[in-house]
Amino acid sequence: xxxxxxxxxxxxxxxxxxxxxxxxxxxxxxxxxxxxxxxxxxxxxxxxxxxxxxxxxxxxxxxxxxxxxxxxxxxxxxxxxxxxxxxxxxxxxxxxxxxxxxxxxxxxxxxxxxxxxxxxxxxxxxxxxxxxxxxxxxxxxxxxxxxxxxxxxxxxxxxxxxxxxxxxxxxxxxxxxx
Amino acid sequence: xxxxxxxxxxxxxxxxxxxxxxxxxxxxxxxxxxxxxxxxxxxxxxxxxxxxxxxxxxxxxxxxxxxxxxxxxxxxxxxxxxxxxxxxxxxxxxxxxxxxxxxxxxxxxxxxxxxxxxxxxxxxxxxxxxxxxxxxxxxxxxxxxxxxxxxxxxxxxxxxxxxxxxxxxxxxxxxxxxxxxxxxxxxxxxxxxxxxxxxxxxxxxxxxxxxxxxxxxxxxxxxxxxxxxxxxxxxxxxx
Numbered sequence: 041x042x043x044x045x046x047x048x049x050x051x052x053x054x055x056x057x058x059x060x061x062x063x064x065x066x067x068x069x070x071x072x073x074x075x076x077x078x079x080x081x082x083x084x085x086x087x088x089x090x091x092x093x094x095x096x097x098x099x100x101x102x103x104x105x106x107x108x109x110x111x112x113x114x115x116x117x118x119x120x121x122x123x124x125x126x127x128x129x130x131x132x133x134x135x136x137x138x139x140x141x142x143x144x145x146x147x148x149x150x151x152x153x154x155x156x157x158x159x160x161x162x163x164x165x166x167x168x169x170x171x172x173x174x175x176x177x178x179x180x181x182x183x184x185x186x187x188x189x190x191x192x193x194x195x196x197x198x199x200x201x202x203x204x205x206x207x208x209x210x211x212x213x214x215x216x217x218x
Numbered sequence: 219x220x221x222x223x224x225x226x227x228x229x230x231x232x233x234x235x236x237x238x239x240x241x242x243x244x245x246x247x248x249x250x251x252x253x254x255x256x257x258x259x260x261x262x263x264x265x266x267x268x269x270x271x272x273x274x275x276x277x278x279x280x281x282x283x284x285x286x287x288x289x290x291x292x293x294x295x296x297x298x299x300x301x302x303x304x305x306x307x308x309x310x311x312x313x314x315x316x317x318x319x320x321x322x323x324x325x326x327x328x329x330x331x332x333x334x335x336x337x338x339x340x341x342x343x344x345x346x347x348x349x350x351x352x353x354x355x356x357x358x359x360x361x362x363x364x365x366x367x368x369x370x371x372x373x374x375x376x377x378x379x380x381x382x383x384x385x386x387x388x389x390x391x392x393x394x395x396x397x398x399x400x401x402x403x404x405x406x407x408x409x410x411x412x413x414x415x416x417x418x419x420x421x422x423x424x425x426x427x428x429x430x431x432x433x434x435x436x437x438x439x440x441x442x443x444x445x446x447x448x449x450x451x452x453x454x455x456x457x
Contacts, residue, residue, distance in 0.1 A: 052255040059251070063244050068236075080258065087262045147239055150232045169237060200229040 051087055058099055059083075061170055065103060068166040070110045071151050078109040100179040103172075107163060107180075153202035157195055164191035165199070271295060283343035290337055301330060304347065308354045310415040311431070315358035316408075325357045332357070351416075351431040402453035410446035417443050 059079070066075035082105040086093065093101050154162060160181055167177045174185045181188065273284035273296065282303070288296035308329055312322035332353055340349060403411060409432070416428045417439065429436040 048259060051259070052250075052252065055255045055258065056250050059254070060244060060246055064240060067240055067244060080261075083258050084262045087259060143235070143239075146232060147236055150236050169233060196226070196229050196233075199232075200225040203232060204225045204228065 047090060051090060054086075054098060055083060058102065061172075062099075062102055062106060064170050065166055065172075066106050066110065068151070068154060068169055069107065069162060070114065071155065073110055073113045075106075075110065078106055078113060081109055082106045097179060100176050103163075103167065103176075103180045107159075111159070149203055150199070153199045154195075156202065157198055161191050161195040161198065164188055165195035168192045271299075273299065279344045279347065282346045286337075286340065286343040286346050300346075304350060305330075307347070307416070308350060311351055311354040311412075312358045314408075314412040314415040315355060315362065317358055317361060321361050322358075325354060325361055328357050329354045347427045348430040351427065355431070398454060399450075402450055405453050406446060406449055410442075410449065413439070413443055414446050414450070418447075 062079050062082070063076060066079050069075065070078075082102050085105055086098070086102055154165060157165065163181060164177055167180065174188045177188045177192075178185050181191070183191075272288070273281045276284055282300060285296040285300045285303075289300060305326060308326045309322060312325040317325060329350060333350065340346060403414070406414070413428070413432060413434075416431060417425075425436055425439050428434070428439055432439075434442070
């Protein structure tokens with residue numbers, strides 16, 4: 041059993057090492073929700089249960105808690121899963137540094153395409169997106185690595201379909217009727 | 219296909235752009251954030267000591283034991299939680315012992331009064347439910363003797379007797395289905411009635427408590443309960 045100061049040091053180190061990647065993960069998972077406070081809350085829960093989490097899976101444990109907190113947040117919204125214009129507007133915060141409106145448009149459509157994926161696919165893609173390795177993704181999702189790879193490629197295919205369709209829809213009128 | 223390939227490339231490009239943009243918004247900031255970590259630790263302390271009843275997330279014996287311990291220290295809320303959790307159970311014990319509504323109310327009341335008198339003397343908090351059930355049975359028999367002016371049935375003789383005098387109250391016989399069900403229920407042997415009241419109607423006692431209260435081996439509760447329900451169904455079908 042670690043002494044309390046040792047525990048605090050271990051926690052602080054963990055926080056310093058992982059916070060950025062966890063904030064980034066949460067931002068891709070649910071850009072329209074208060075993902076920053078979800079990450080903070082997850083750290084608080086982690087501290088309370090510090091001794092019961094195995095050091096090797098702390099990050100995976102955090103990802104799972106963050107996911108659950110984000111799901112809870114989404115449920116509190118009126119229509120979870122459906123992104124309204126107003127919610128899409130809050131992406132602005134995330135991509136405010138993109139001054140070019142076309143870039144901004146592209147980034148938000150990509151983000152909202154990711155946001156419309158089913159929970160598991162979204163988790164797999166968001167983790168892969170930030171270079172988490174397949175073993176860790178598998179641990180979070182409770183599946184094996186080949187399933188992880190399948191999820192990631194399904195997710196990419198669905199995103200591709202969503203953003204691709206929008207472009208096609210925009211172009212089609214110019215091509216005229218068949 | 220070529221178009222598909224292009225789409226895939228497009229997604230890869232979009233994801234890369236998005237990653238760059240987000241990395242800029244959430245940058246790799248200062249490697250240490252002692253203030254941030256300390257803030258989280260402080261928040262963890264304050265929220266964990268926030269007033270929150272310790273039994274809120276517990277169920278069953280653990281919950282009752284926690285409530286009992288708190289009630290001993292004068293926690294009114296804990297006592298209220300116990301009373302509202304366990305009154306239905308006591309009620310069914312009393313009714314199962316053949317008391318009418320008003321007498322059963324008195325019995326439940328008396329059991330709680332006795333509980334308050336014994337609050338400091340209950341040795342094992344986890345055995346609280348068993349204690350209450352036994353107290354309710356004793357109290358019920360005493361009332362029954364008072365009311366009927368004769369000795370109560372022992373559980374042995376009770377099993378042999380047809381139990382038509384244990385009719386449930388008129389108030390419960392509101393609609394036809396209830397009336398038929400309660401009438402069939404009343405035709406069951408008394409032990410069956412008591413078992414069903416404890417396991418089905420009160421819905422709170424677990425089998426350990428039931429086996430204590432009915433002095434029945436734990437393993438035979440489930441099968442007996444099944445037999446009682448089948449008998450009840452047969453009684454209903456007979457009509």
